[in-house]
Amino acid sequence: MDDIIKYNPPFIDITSHAAEVIYEETSDGGMQMKVKRKRPGTLGLCALIQNKYNIDAVPHVLCSGFTREETEDFLIELHYLGIDNILAIRGDDSAFKKPLKFGRSINDYAVDLVKQISSLNQGKYIEEGLLDANPMNFCIGVAGYPEKHFEAANLANDIRETKAKVEAGASYIVTQMFYSNESYFKYVDRCRKEGINVPIIPGLKIITSKAQIKSIPKNFYIDIPSDLADEIEKAKPENVMEVGVNWTMKQVEELLNNNVPSIHFYVMQNSEPIKMLMNKLKI
Numbered sequence: 001m002d003d004i005i006k007y008n009p010p011f012i013d014i015t016s017h018a019a020e021v022i023y024e025e026t027s028d029g030g031m032q033m034k035v036k037r038k039r040p041g042t043l044g045l046c047a048l049i050q051n052k053y054n055i056d057a058v059p060h061v062l063c064s065g066f067t068r069e070e071t072e073d074f075l076i077e078l079h080y081l082g083i084d085n086i087l088a089i090r091g092d093d094s095a096f097k098k099p100l101k102f103g104r105s106i107n108d109y110a111v112d113l114v115k116q117i118s119s120l121n122q123g124k125y126i127e128e129g130l131l132d133a134n135p136m137n138f139c140i141g142v143a144g145y146p147e148k149h150f151e152a153a154n155l156a157n158d159i160r161e162t163k164a165k166v167e168a169g170a171s172y173i174v175t176q177m178f179y180s181n182e183s184y185f186k187y188v189d190r191c192r193k194e195g196i197n198v199p200i201i202p203g204l205k206i207i208t209s210k211a212q213i214k215s216i217p218k219n220f221y222i223d224i225p226s227d228l229a230d231e232i233e234k235a236k237p238e239n240v241m242e243v244g245v246n247w248t249m250k251q252v253e254e255l256l257n258n259n260v261p262s263i264h265f266y267v268m269q270n271s272e273p274i275k276m277l278m279n280k281l282k283i
Helices: 042-052 068-080 110-121 155-168 181-193 212-220 226-234 237-257 272-281
Strands: 011-014 021-025 031-035 056-062 085-089 139-144 172-177 200-204
Touching: 011 042, 042 056, 042 068, 056 068, 056 110, 068 110, 085 110, 110 139, 110 155, 139 155, 155 181, 172 181, 172 212, 181 200, 181 237, 200 237, 212 226, 226 237, 237 272
Parallel strands: 011 056, 056 085, 085 139, 139 172, 172 200
Antiparallel strands: 021 031
């Protein structure tokens, strides 16, 4: 946080996991998923960021691992803390399965979660007839996939699913990471043709090790361009981060020149590449 806040980001996303399922960079620079014990996390961090650093915190709100009742409670807590920007996502469906308690329900897909949050924005709670059921004012973001979600039959079908989330109440889209800007530009164009007119924020992740050209596609179902993969393979291990930073810098410059609404960086417990990138961009 101390490294990141120096650049005055307008918002900081905080991930959320039902059983502390997190992606970490390994000692050899790869990516792996770990399940950790429950501990204070998303809510506390968001409150700290927003109230101490005066930066909008954007918690991830998940379907997977939570009942609709637990989700409602979490959203009420966020609302009272003044945290009104959120990212509604399904989550890793295979990472954590939670048995339902009697009489409770779940959101199967992100569109169902968006509908629940939109209902709260209208003062409609799960339990009907509440006397103090005040409307909330969440700005809802959702995920988009320039190379399609791995479970989607094709990109056209995936974009239709994204449109359904927007029609349910989403105000903006943040994309999965990508390494070819052409994928992003084509994705935005297809979304616009489908009638999706909300901001589409590009998401970028800087590659910092040789292992990541295999682990990132495996974990996040995206392609690494051959030019980038070849350059990383040829580089000495200590120079890979610089290769990754330079690639991302070119992406950022092109994206900004094409008037993207903002750029979202995926920072996974390592702020060093972001510091390098900002220095090169002179930000």
